[in-house]
Amino acid sequence: MNSRKLIVGNWKMHPASVDDAKRIARRTRLVASRLEHTDVVACPPFPFMQACASRRPTANFYIGAQSVSVHEEGAHTGEAGAGMLRSLGATYAIVGHSEQRAAGDSDEIVSHRLARVVEAGLTAILCVGERTRDESGAHFDVVRDQIKGSLAGLPEGKARSVIMAYEPVWEIGAKEAMAPEEVHEMSIFVKKAFSDIFGPEAGLKAKVLYGGSVNFRNAVEIIHTGQVDGLLVGRESVNLPGFTELLKEVDKIQ
Ligand code: PGA
Numbered sequence: 001m002n003s004r005k006l007i008v009g010n011w012k013m014h015p016a017s018v019d020d021a022k023r024i025a026r027r028t029r030l031v032a033s034r035l036e037h038t039d040v041v042a043c044p045p046f047p048f049m050q051a052c053a054s055r056r057p058t059a060n061f062y063i064g065a066q067s068v069s070v071h072e073e074g075a076h077t078g079e080a081g082a083g084m085l086r087s088l089g090a091t092y093a094i095v096g097h098s099e100q101r102a103a104g105d106s107d108e109i110v111s112h113r114l115a116r117v118v119e120a121g122l123t124a125i126l127c128v129g130e131r132t133r134d135e136s137g138a139h140f141d142v143v144r145d146q147i148k149g150s151l152a153g154l155p156e157g158k159a160r161s162v163i164m165a166y167e168p169v170w171e172i173g174a175k176e177a178m179a180p181e182e183v184h185e186m187s188i189f190v191k192k193a194f195s196d197i198f199g200p201e202a203g204l205k206a207k208v209l210y211g212g213s214v215n216f217r218n219a220v221e222i223i224h225t226g227q228v229d230g231l232l233v234g235r236e237s238v239n240l241p242g243f244t245e246l247l248k249e250v251d252k253i254q
Helices: 019-032 048-052 082-087 097-101 107-119 138-151 155-161 179-200 200-205 219-226 242-251
Strands: 005-010 038-043 061-065 090-094 123-128 162-166 208-211 232-233
Touching: 005 090, 005 208, 005 242, 019 048, 019 242, 038 090, 038 242, 061 097, 082 090, 090 107, 097 232, 107 123, 107 138, 107 155, 107 162, 123 138, 138 162, 138 179, 155 162, 155 179, 155 200, 155 242, 162 179, 179 200, 179 208, 179 219, 208 219, 219 232, 219 242, 232 242
Parallel strands: 005 038, 005 232, 038 061, 061 090, 090 123, 123 162, 162 208, 208 232
Antiparallel strands: none
């Protein structure tokens, strides 16, 4: 486990107005700037990204995009290219989120999005996770196949440009997060799958986040017992009191 923690806030389609987005970003940036061991990424909806990015770089605080086009530019109505998102202030971009996979993203499409992100010099946060789980253990195959398929074609030298985020789909938007012991099992599995592709050294350096119903109450235990490098946080990332508490508590983990 790396000693620095990475907390990524996936705002999804929230909040309703740019003024609210600016308020959440300002507060998150302020809290982040006081942390010592934690980096924070806020991923607002596309139209709010620029307003949320600070003009001057702030220590520990970054902006991420929630998705990215498979195209660079051209006649693609409704799409936003990685270079464009970078010019709005993005340093990171989420790819392969289960809500996008459910809307039609195959591993191949995810691999194209990921390629655009890396080519543009951004860091990709690659989401993987099974939709359901049973006793058969088939979820391991599902996650391994997603990792293989989504990373297909990524040159070995670019392995550092990808952060893995394990998000069991059945835990997203749920009441409780996954048990930290199970998070640990999956973080080891994801690192192993990553090292099978890029080699043991890249596997050791790989960062793995957990996402799915993380809040200020369970965050520390998930990182500590789950042995993950950070968290991908949905609902709690736009709940300022909860997210502030989460960041402060996570920063105390040694
Ligand atoms: P949640 O969402 O924290 O609201 O469960 C996580 C995610 O979808 O990334």
